[in-house]
Amino acid sequence: MQIHTTIAAMQKASAATRRSGQTLGFVPTMGAIHQGHLSLVRAARAQCDVVAASIFVNPLQFAPTEDLDRYPRPFEQDVALLRSEGVEHLFAPTPQEMYPAGATTFVEVAGLSERLDGASRPGHFRGVATVVSKLFHIVQPTAAFFGQKDAAQLAVLRALVRDQNFPIRIIGCPIVREPDGLAMSxxxxxxxxxxxxxxxxxxxxxxxxxxxxxxxxxxxxxxxxxxxxxxxxxxxxxxxxxxxxxxxxxxxxxxxxxxxxxxxxxxxxxxxxxxxxxxxxxxxxxxxxxxxx
Structure with a gap:
């Protein structure tokens, strides 16, 4: 598995995949990988020739009172899990790489972003839409895979892809649960x-x-x-x-x-x-x- 920490390196790897005529499946994550994430990787593997994942704890989708600093970041463990599933490319940028000084552009899906989680977490989906737009431009996948557990996010991203004419299929995958029924998170x-x-x-x-x-x-x-x-x-x-x-x-x-x-x-x-x-x-x-x- 190749680990890319810069946008230029990830773009180069994605371009090489496209030139070879292969399809590219993409699984964006914030890390702390569990079986729910790995189910998305397996779905991408089943439908695409090459699989890329990202690990980026996106500060834009956390409010000042939320758990950005507390969010788990077991990077080495995450790398091992993704490598065990045969992921070919991992994009793991820093916040400074994704949001350079002076960046002032945001993406917002009006209406949908104020419903469900957006109603109780104002600005959350603006952060999600912004980072996913950037990731789609960088990785340029054939298809991107997201969990149904984040149902509001899935609706927002489907609207984003439709409205912005991204040539990307959004694939929603079933919720993965612990044996007692708790949704994995x-x-x-x-x-x-x-x-x-x-x-x-x-x-x-x-x-x-x-x-x-x-x-x-x-x-x-x-x-x-x-x-x-x-x-x-x-x-x-x-x-x-x-x-x-x-x-x-x-x-x-x-x-x-x-x-x-x-x-x-x-x-x-x-x-x-x-x-x-x-x-x-x-x-x-x-x-x-x-x-x-």
């Missing part, structure tokens, strides 16, 4: 045993809400809110029933619907979600909650 390592036990309320609530009888968007949302309230150590950020593309509140359940939830367990903010199939097509069995890849 780099921040899970911050949870104490009691906080982790409480965090399981999120995935359990999503499972239960998916089989709720006589469901309506309002009833689903009320159910989620009550489930979080009954867990004393959890603090709800949001529970929403929305269209997965626009992130606007769903008016009914007659089309695929995103059920999204965010809550604090102790000092750690966690997110989770599920896509519900249209009620008119729901079979008797339990719905898919993306427990596998």
């Amino acid at each position: 780099s921040r899970n390592r911050f949870l104490s045993p009691s906080e982790r036990a409480a965090a399981l309320t999120l995935s359990r609530a999503l499972h239960d809400v998916a089989v709720l009888p006589n469901a309506t968007p309002d009833r689903l949302r009320t159910f989620l809110i009550e489930a979080i309230r009954q867990a004393p150590s959890l603090r709800l950020d949001y529970a929403e029933i929305v269209d997965p593309e626009t992130l606007l509140p769903a008016q009914d359940l007659n089309r695929p619907t995103l059920v999204a939830i965010a809550a604090w367990s102790g000092a750690t903010r966690l997110i989770d979600n599920a896509i519900l199939a249209p009620v008119t097509n729901v079979a008797a069995e339990e719905p898919e909650l993306c427990h596998h890849v």
Whole structure:
């Protein structure tokens, strides 16, 4: 695996891949690699000739009160994991390389960026859209792979690619979960045993809400809110029933619907979600909650 720390080096490697006629799959990460990230690498490997990943803890997507300094950075461990999956190129720039002194340009997807996580983390998706735009220009991949766990981010980036005419396919991949159902996250390592036990309320609530009888968007949302309230150590950020593309509140359940939830367990903010199939097509069995890849 070649490790590139400068934009010029990554651009050179990407250009060589394109000249050879090979397709390039790209997995952007902030490091602290876990099996969820590696599932994206495997998806990229299955669909593309060459795989590139990036590790960059993007300061633009953290508010001053958030955990930028605390965010885990086990770089050597991350390199070993990516190398074990056969990643050919790793782009690992410094903040100074990505944002040189005097840089004043930002990218924002209006509307979508103020919904779900964007509503509770103002400016977050401006930071995401800006860094991903830069990464796409640098790497110029054929396809980029992102996890469904970050459902709002996925909607924002699909709109970004559409609006800016990036010749890149955005591939959303299923949520990867721990055996007990907790969605994998780099921040899970911050949870104490009691906080982790409480965090399981999120995935359990999503499972239960998916089989709720006589469901309506309002009833689903009320159910989620009550489930979080009954867990004393959890603090709800949001529970929403929305269209997965626009992130606007769903008016009914007659089309695929995103059920999204965010809550604090102790000092750690966690997110989770599920896509519900249209009620008119729901079979008797339990719905898919993306427990596998």
